[in-house]
Amino acid sequence: MKWKLNGAAAQPAVLRPLAPSHAFRNTVMTGVFEFAAGGADAPFDVVDVEAAGSSARLEVRPFPSSVGREDWFRVLLCSCFHQAENHQALLARVFQNIPAAQRQDLSLFMGDQVYLDLPTLNNYPDDSAKLADRFERYYRTNWTTNLGLEPLFNAAPAVFCPDDHEYWNNFPHASPIIQNSWKKASRERWKVAADQVYDAFQCTPPAARGDNIVVDVDPLSIMVLDQRSQRQDDRSATLGPSGLQQLNEWVDRLIAGRKIGAVVTGQSLLDKPVGKIQGAAADWVLSNYGDYESILKALRRLADAGRPVLLLTGDVHWGRVTRIREEGRTRFIEIICSPSSLVTTIGNDQLRSIGAGFRRFFRGERTRWPRHASAPDPEPYFAPQVFGKRFTTDVVCKHQGDQLAMLAFRQAAGGIEAKVTYYEVHERPNSPREIDLGLLR
Template identity: 35%
Template sequence: MAYLMARPLLGALNEIKLWVGVFGVANAPTTVDFSIDSVPFVPKVAGVFSPIRDREAGRPHSNYQAVFTFQARGFSQEHRIRISAGGGLEPYFLRVTSLPASVPERLKGSFKILLASCYCSVTDGVDVGRFIQGLKVKPDMALFAGDQVYLDAPAWEHLPQTEDALRQALSDKYRRNWLSEMTGGVGLQQGLSKAPAYCLPDDHEFWNNYPWSQFWKDGTQTAPTPSGAVNLWAEAARDLYADYQQGGTDPAAKTSFRLDIEPLSMLFLDMRSQRLADFKHPQGLMPAQAEADFKSWANGLINSQQKGQPRIGVLASGQTLSASAAFLDEIGDAELANYETQYRMIIDTLDLLGQHGIQVVFLTGDVHWSRVMQASNTKTSRTCLTEVICSPTSLVPTPVVDQLKKAGNVLRGVIGNRQQWPLHADPEDAPAFFGGKAFRSVEPVRPQGWRGNHVALVEFARSGFGVELKVTYYPITAPPTPESSAGPFTLLNA
C-alpha cells in the first residue's frame, strides 16, 4: 500500500521545515501541493525527492523523501497544513507551530523542549508515539537524543548478509516506527509530529557500542570486498539515518546544528555517526567541522557575555558528559570519556565557560534511567553545568536478564510490594567529580532521578536578569500516572 506522510523538522527561526516521505510507489511524485485553509502554502525552498537508500535487488526504488522549507506566518503561530501528492496517495494533514522569537518571561509562559531517547518497538505496550501526541502540554520543539530505532534488536535476530537484503531489513525497522499511525502498529510517528524535531543518533542507530564490532552479532564485523574492507551494515545504517532522521539531498548526515532563541544558544552535536574505533584519534568522536562548530558556539557565548549580552548555553548529544570511561570499552559500551583527545577538548572548553561564569545545560539520554544533576566548576566553585538525562521511552529487552528480574519481582510481591518498573535500573548517583575533576557535583550528590519509561519536558523562562530551568518527567504508562519535576533552577550568567 502507498503512503504519504510528513513531520516537522527543527529549522531556523521564522520558518517551517517539513520532511515528506512517500512509500510504496513506483516513482517519486513530480509535484507536491501544500495549503493552509485552502490557501496555497508555497515553499521558499522546494524539496527534491531522493530515493530512501533501501534498495531491493532487481527492483526500482519505491520509497522517497524530501525536505520542504516555508516562511512561517509569524512566531509561535499554528499552521494547519494539508499536503497532497496525487497518484492515489491520501492527503496528509498536520499542525505545526512555528518557533518563538525568544524565551518568554515566567508569567507569560516558557520555552519548552520535549526530550526523549531509546525507543524499542518490541517492548512498547503503550504506543509511545500516541502517548507523546496525547500530552496536554505543547512543546515548542522536540529533541530525540538517540536510539530512535534499535537496528540490532532483537538480540537473537540474524540479519541478511547481502547488501540489498540487509538495507531492506534495516529500513523495515524505520518504517515500523515512522509509519506506525498509518499501519496500525505502535511506533513514533505521532510523537515525531508533536513539535518541530531534531534527531541525534546513538549506537543503536547502528548497533550496540558502534563502531566497535560485537562478536555476538553477525554483520558488525568489517569484511573484505573487491573494492576494499567495508562494513555493509554501518554504511546502510548511516544512509538510513540521513534519509529518515535528517532528510534532504545531502548524502552525508550533518553532524551539528545551531539554533539561537534568545537568550539560549543551542548546539546539537552528533558524536556517533562519524565515530572512529580509535580512542586516541583527534577526531575520534566527531569530524573536524563539528568540533569547529562546537568551539564557535563556545566562543560565541564568551563574546556575548563580554558585550554585556549574556546567554545560556544548551548543548545536546547522545551520551552523558558525567560518565567515567568504561572498563569494557570495546565489547561493552564505550563512554565519551573513553575518547581521550576530543573528550578532553570538550571538557576543557566547558571548563573555560565555567570559569567565565557561563551556564550550560546538557541534554542527553542513553543510560536507561533519568536524572537531573548540577555541577560546579572546581576552579571557581560556582554552579555552571546542569545535565538532564531522559532514557528510555521503551526499554530494549535483554534476554535471560529480563526473565531473572521478572522472577525476582514475583518473589518480591510475595513478601512486599512489586516494583512498577522491574526491568529498569535505578538512576546512578552523580559522580563526586568528573571531567578530570574539572567539575564537581553540587550537593546533594544523589540528585533527583527516575526509573522507568519516560519523556521529559525541559522548560526555560526568563526571571529577572536570569533564566529559570524546570524539568518535568512523564511516566509512559496506560492509564497515565502523575508526572514529577525537578527545579526550578536559576541560571544566571554573571
C-alpha cells in the same frame, strides 16, 4: 506535490528534495521542506499536502525566535525507543494526554530512535541492499505509524542525535552479540546501509551527517553533537573532522553574546571510563575516547565565563537530574531522559523480573518497573581526570521506568527560568513530576 498553508496555496523552501531513502531500490521517498510562519496572530499553522491521489494535514505552532516572558518555550526530550516493546501504542497514548497548551515547541531525539540490530537472534543478511530494505522498514514503522514516534513528530519540529543503535550496539566496534559486526567487511556493508537511511530519515539539512546542529531561541542556544556517525574505531575521536571546531566556535559565540547553552550528547559526559573487557563486551563511553578532554575543555570555557550550560542525554535506561557545582555555584546541569520504550535484553530482563518477584514475595516490595534499573549516583567529581576536584556533583532527582521529559524555559529577572517535567510512559502513569531548575543567567 501540492501544498497549502492555512488554506492558501503555498510553496515551501526545499531543503532536501524528495529522493529514495537508499540507493538500492526506490521504495520510500523522503524530503525536507520549510515554510515561513503564516502570521504572528495565528497560534497554529495548518499545512496541507496532496500527492499521488492522497492528502495529509499537519497542525503546528510557528517556531519562536526567542524565549518569551509569559509563555514557556518547551522542548521534549526522548531517547531509546524500542518499537517492539511499545505495546498498544502506549507512548502515543501518554503523549496525547499531555494538554495541547503544554506540548513542545521543539523535540530533541537523543539517540536510539531505531534499533536496527534487533531482534538479537535474527540472522541478518550480510548484504548492503538487503540490510537497507530491512532498516527502511524499521524506520517506516517508527516514523509513520501510531505504533511508533509519529504523534511526537507531528507536534513540533525535531532534531536528532544518533547513537549506537542507529547502527549496531557499540558501533563502530565489533559486538559479541552482532554477528555482522565480527568482520571489517561486514561492518562496512552494514554502515553503508545504515548511513543512507539515517540520512533520509534523521539528518536535518543544511547540516550533513557528522555535523553538529545548532538551534537558537534567544537567549538560549542548543547544540546537538553527532558523536556516533563519525566515531573512530581506534577510539581517537567521537566527533567528525570539523566537530570540535564547530563546538569551540559555538562556545565563542555564547560567551560573546552572553547566551545560555544546552548541549545534547548520545551518552553521558559524566560517565567514568570503562575497562577493556566492559568496553569490548558492552559499550565504550565518551570518556574512553581521545577527544573527550578537548570537548570538556571547550565547555569549561563557558563555566569560566559564568555561562550556565545544560547537558542533555539519554542512552542509559534511567532518568536523572544532576547539578554540577563549583564552590556552591551551579555551572552545569545534566538531565538524562531514557528510555521511552525499554529495549528487550535477553537474560538480563528475566533476571531482573525474577529478582523483583523475590523481593515482592519475601520483603513485600513492589515495583512498577521490574525490568528497569534504578539510576546510580554519578561520580562525586565531574571528570576528575580532566578537571581534578574542581566540579562537584549533586543529584537532584532520579526517575525510573519508561519516560518522556519536557524542558521549559521562560525569561525572568535578567535570565531564564527553567524547569523539567518527567512523564511516565505507563498504562497507569503517576502524576507528572516537575523539577525546578532555578534561574539560569
